[in-house]
Amino acid sequence: MNVNEAIAIMKEEGHKYTDKRRDMLQLFADESRYLAAKDVLEALKPTYGGMSFDTIYRNLSLFTDLGILEATELDGEKRFRFNCATTHHHHHIICLECGRTSHIHHCPMEAAAVSAPGFEVVDHKFEIYGYCRECRQTEAG
Template structure:
């Protein structure tokens, strides 16, 4: 989190309470967040906040590579990129949006790697349905 704030400062951006709160929400969330979800959570603390402010700050954070975005169903969702996280991939439930993180290093696997290539960073998300959501679909189909 401190790295993110320092990155804002180093790029001439003001470190406001709204930006701190938005980064905290993204860093502590168990699943990727939609802009409207973030807006709803932020509006409680900052009543005069506009949706445009959330969206513009998300764009700024993306440009500074503090967060990443992904398409889940028809929603664009955001999550923090924390430098201290171990390399991982995620299984993301398309129903409840839960992200199940699994530590992974391509060098330690049977993952096909081209010759003369050293992996430095990677991003791999696998989309499907978690056990709980699959169970709900099965039980509702039986009724």
């Protein structure tokens, strides 16, 4: 996913294109990690000093509903990142310190016999949390 694809999705779904939305999307395009609403506010504050958390949360919710962003919860806080551009099924490892992600190309559901009478699995999410090399080195240093 990139900013132009995200804007096209917004327009196709009948949502307004604004500079604030473009700048929010650009922030996610520039980062390869999950961002919290406070990260978005901090990054956009110099340009949009009066931007509120309500505005940020509304747009994060819209972008998630449109499939532009994906969400997870880290340390009890919802965080967001651009939806993966890959079309193959995969999962993520996520650094608890910086929020960077990497793909896991093996799906644990392939090995798990998940079944329950009358239940049809239609989707699943698998994430592994830990600390990346850079954050571990910073901590040790």
